[in-house]
Amino acid sequence: MDPVDVVIVGSGASGAAAAWSLSRAPALRVVCLEQGEAPDPARYPTTRPDWEVSRHTTASPFPNERAGAADYPVDDRASPIAIANFNGFGGSTILYSGHVPRFHPSDFRTRSLDGVGEDWPLGYDDLAPYFAENERHMGVAGLGGDPAYPDDDRPLLPPVPLGPMGRALGHAFNALGWHWWPSYGAINTRSHAGRPTCVNLGPCNTGCAQGAKGSVDVTYWPEARRQGVEVRTGCTVVEVMLDGRERATGVRYIATDGVEHVQPAAVVVLACSGIGTPRLLLHSTSTAFPDGLLNDTGLVGRNLMLHPLGFTEGVFDTDLRSSVGPQGCCLLSQQFYETDPARDFVRGYTMHILRGAPPAETAITGYLMRRIPLGAEHHRRFAETFNHTAGIAVIAEDLPDPANRVTLDPDHTDRHGMPGVRVTYALGENTKRMLAHGLARSKEVFAAAGARVTASFAPVRHTGWHLMGTARMGSDPKTSVVNAFGQAHAVPNLFIVDSSVFVTAGAVNPVATAQALTLRMCDHLRDHPAITARAA
Amino acid sequence: MRKEASLTTLIDAILPGDAGLGLPAGSRVGVPAFLESHGLAADAAVLLSQVETVARDRFGIGFAALEAPDRVTCVERAKRADMHRASGVLVACLRAYYTDPGVLRALSAGAVPPFPDGNALDDDDWTLLEPVYERGPIHRPVPS
Ligand SMILES: Cc1cc2nc3c(=O)[nH]c(=O)nc-3n(C[C@H](O)[C@H](O)[C@H](O)COP(=O)(O)OP(=O)(O)OC[C@H]3O[C@@H](n4cnc5c(N)ncnc54)[C@H](O)[C@@H]3O)c2cc1C
Ligand code: SF4
Numbered sequence: 032m033d034p035v036d037v038v039i040v041g042s043g044a045s046g047a048a049a050a051w052s053l054s055r056a057p058a059l060r061v062v063c064l065e066q067g068e069a070p071d072p073a074r075y076p077t078t079r080p081d082w083e084v085s086r087h088t089t090a091s092p093f094p095n096e097r098a099g100a101a102d103y104p105v106d107d108r109a110s111p112i113a114i115a116n117f118n119g120f121g122g123s124t125i126l127y128s129g130h131v132p133r134f135h136p137s138d139f140r141t142r143s144l145d146g147v148g149e150d151w152p153l154g155y156d157d158l159a160p161y162f163a164e165n166e167r168h169m170g171v172a173g174l175g176g177d178p179a180y181p182d183d184d185r186p187l188l189p190p191v192p193l194g195p196m197g198r199a200l201g202h203a204f205n206a207l208g209w210h211w212w213p214s215y216g217a218i219n220t221r222s223h224a225g226r227p228t229c230v231n232l233g234p235c236n237t238g239c240a241q242g243a244k245g246s247v248d249v250t251y252w253p254e255a256r257r258q259g260v261e262v263r264t265g266c267t268v269v270e271v272m273l274d275g276r277e278r279a280t281g282v283r284y285i286a287t288d289g290v291e292h293v294q295p296a297a298v299v300v301l302a303c304s305g306i307g308t309p310r311l312l313l314h315s316t317s318t319a320f321p322d323g324l325l326n327d328t329g330l331v332g333r334n335l336m337l338h339p340l341g342f343t344e345g346v347f348d349t350d351l352r353s354s355v356g357p358q359g360c361c362l363l364s365q366q367f368y369e370t371d372p373a374r375d376f377v378r379g380y381t382m383h384i385l386r387g388a389p390p391a392e393t394a395i396t397g398y399l400m401r402r403i404p405l406g407a408e409h410h411r412r413f414a415e416t417f418n419h420t421a422g423i424a425v426i427a428e429d430l431p432d433p434a435n436r437v438t439l440d441p442d443h444t445d446r447h448g449m450p451g452v453r454v455t456y457a458l459g460e461n462t463k464r465m466l467a468h469g470l471a472r473s474k475e476v477f478a479a480a481g482a483r484v485t486a487s488f489a490p491v492r493h494t495g496w497h498l499m500g501t502a503r504m505g506s507d508p509k510t511s512v513v514n515a516f517g518q519a520h521a522v523p524n525l526f527i528v529d530s531s532v533f534v535t536a537g538a539v540n541p542v543a544t545a546q547a548l549t550l551r552m553c554d555h556l557r558d559h560p561a562i563t564a565r566a567a
Numbered sequence: 568m569r570k571e572a573s574l575t576t577l578i579d580a581i582l583p584g585d586a587g588l589g590l591p592a593g594s595r596v597g598v599p600a601f602l603e604s605h606g607l608a609a610d611a612a613v614l615l616s617q618v619e620t621v622a623r624d625r626f627g628i629g630f631a632a633l634e635a636p637d638r639v640t641c642v643e644r645a646k647r648a649d650m651h652r653a654s655g656v657l658v659a660c661l662r663a664y665y666t667d668p669g670v671l672r673a674l675s676a677g678a679v680p681p682f683p684d685g686n687a688l689d690d691d692d693w694t695l696l697e698p699v700y701e702r703g704p705i706h707r708p709v710p711s
Contacts, residue, residue, distance in 0.1 A: 077680040081666035136709040154711070174693065178704045192689045205698045210705055220688055230685025232678060241683065355686050369707040390674060391665035395658050406639035410585040417674065
């Protein structure tokens with residue numbers, strides 16, 4: 032196969048941002064290999080009335096439940112949090128909620144400020160221009176002037192409407208004197224970059240058939256492809272190949288028909304996600320790296336962070352049309368984001384308001400939680416619940432812990448015989464205390480809003496959406512896998528550009544920060560000697 | 568001779584219609600077909616025979632002959648005895664019912680999928696944020 036300048040593995044949030052960034056150098060030949068296929072928006076579940084059924088089948092965010100051809104087995108029985116992802120063109124952004132707040136400045140300095148975690152080898156100011164560039168591409172709705180962030184000039188679309196439920200909670204936060212702000216959502220609240228406006232239905236988590244949600248198949252990818260990046264779907268990379276001098280020579284991959292290929296490349300870029308990237312590294316063994324590529328320090332797969340989540344549900348007496356609107360984009364509160372010495376934990380959390388559940392989920396959860404009976408009373412109780420509920424998700428910052436990790440699972444393999452992963456994860460004491468605090472505060476919010484609390488618990492199992500830390504960045508090759516530009520310490524023409532490189536987790540959804548990092552890394556990568564030599 | 572209850576009786580015991588709300592009974596909106604197409608027909612048949620047994624043991628008559636509230640009691644008792652299988656069937660019945668276009672229309676929940684129908688994106692009055700602005704910055708200063 033003809034050599035290329037850069038091979039990117041994975042087409043999700045970070046792979047797409049990398050492809051777009053590299054496509055700006057027209058002389059470069061860039062290929063992206065993606066193990067899944069491209070989903071067809073015209074056949075997304077929401078093009079049918081029974082779309083909710085698909086949330087437990089083809090559009091399930093849980094790979095074992097979805098069991099698609101491109102999914103690899105994930106054994107998460109040793110974790111209280113189940114791993115979620117999507118393996119297809121566009122990666123997990125196909126199913127994500129599009130809630131894209133930035134990390135805060137303090138998130139990059141947890142060791143200096145609070146004596147926990149590690150400092151990152153870069154800071155908020157280094158990322159600020161890339162945050163803004165990313166927001167322009169992804170189409171981010173929101174409101175400037177948020178006192179929880181430094182002054183900035185974000186290129187934002189008008190905020191996603193709060194709806195009556197959001198307004199009720201806004202009043203409640205005001206009554207408590209606590210911070211709240213409309214969501215930062217990758218949702219087109221007006222037509223943007225050739226994509227249409229959101230039609231405000233809500234089911235963003237099964238794929239947006241409207242193309243209004245900023246998933247990367249409709250944001251970065253069209254431009255990257257126009258600018259020459261080639262995408263090959265159905266191609267599972269099983270090994271990053273090395274020469275005898277600790278230089279990557281390309282990747283070995285297997286296509287859907289089972290035929291094996293080698294793609295030689297001057298530079299290899301990994302963007303397979305916080306579990307897919309360590310999986311590929313651990314599977315790429317060689318004489319130089321018998322325990323997995325870049326794993327000479329034993330760090331690959333360790334320090335997995337998942338943002339353990341607490342959930343409180345409130346039910347209002349009145350119909351607040353709470354199920355209407357993008358499910359995960361309403362408002363957030365960062366009143367308890369930063370460390371307060373008066374609390375029994377360090378660091379903090381975001382309270383992320385979730386809209387009410389759609390009809391089938393309302394009925395099923397209500398029944399299982401004994402709030403909506405079967406029989407004659409069913410319809411009345413359903414009517415008192417549907418469109419009356421709201422959720423507060425407490426997104427907690429979990430601290431890096433080497434014992435929390437991803438390893439290969441030789442007993443369960445994907446369609447090509449490549450091992451799946453085992454996930455071992457336990458909540459730290461600091462996180463447990465933080466979650467307890469968050470649940471108590473959530474109840475106060477609902478009380479102030481005049482809503483009844485019907486459920487409140489943590490951690491919630493089916494919330495392993497944010498996969499971070501498994502190939503961390505740093506300046507010291509003994510304590511990190513890559514440098515601040517995602518460049519592997521041990522193999523300088525190998526880059527990792529996804530959230531595997533996160534040093535700490537922050538307490539907000541990771542995509543904005545991951546993509547800003549990717550853009551910064553690729554600016555650097557374009558100046559890599561292996562690239563400049565070939566582009567010349 | 569024992570008269571066995573039908574699957575329709577079971578489904579309508581769980582999800583009866585409500586004329587006042589314009590909601591049809593479960594058997595009228597394709598719940599049985601859903602169970603069939605999702606490979607749950609056999610489990611539903613087992614549940615049906617379990618509710619029949621509970622009805623005869625507890626009430627001394629067949630499930631079909633019971634009053635509506637007693638039918639629900641039988642379903643719940645049968646579920647307790649065979650939680651996994653029965654819950655699977657009951658959850659599927661609810662899922663089938665609440666994804667039926669007629670039911671969704673009757674709920675008058677505004678526009679619901681399928682696309683491209685939708686709801687308007689309203690404007691908000693952001694003076695609601697005044698108190699948040701007025702309290703000033705809350706982000707933590709970080710030494711460079
Ligand atoms: C239901 C859900 C809701 C979410 N909501 C939010 C949210 O609101 N905000 C937010 O910030 N984050 C959210 N997330 C998380 C977010 O989607 C991920 O953090 C983000 O997509 C990660 O980007 P990535 O590029 O690292 O991985 P992904 O986007 O997962 O992409 C990785 C890609 O690599 C491919 N791949 C993996 N291994 C190989 C291989 N060996 N060969 C070839 N291809 C390979 C995969 O098939 C996949 O397409 C959500 C996630 C889910 C599942
Ligand atoms: S609510 Fe808006 S962004 Fe979400 S799926 Fe519908 S149109 Fe897309």
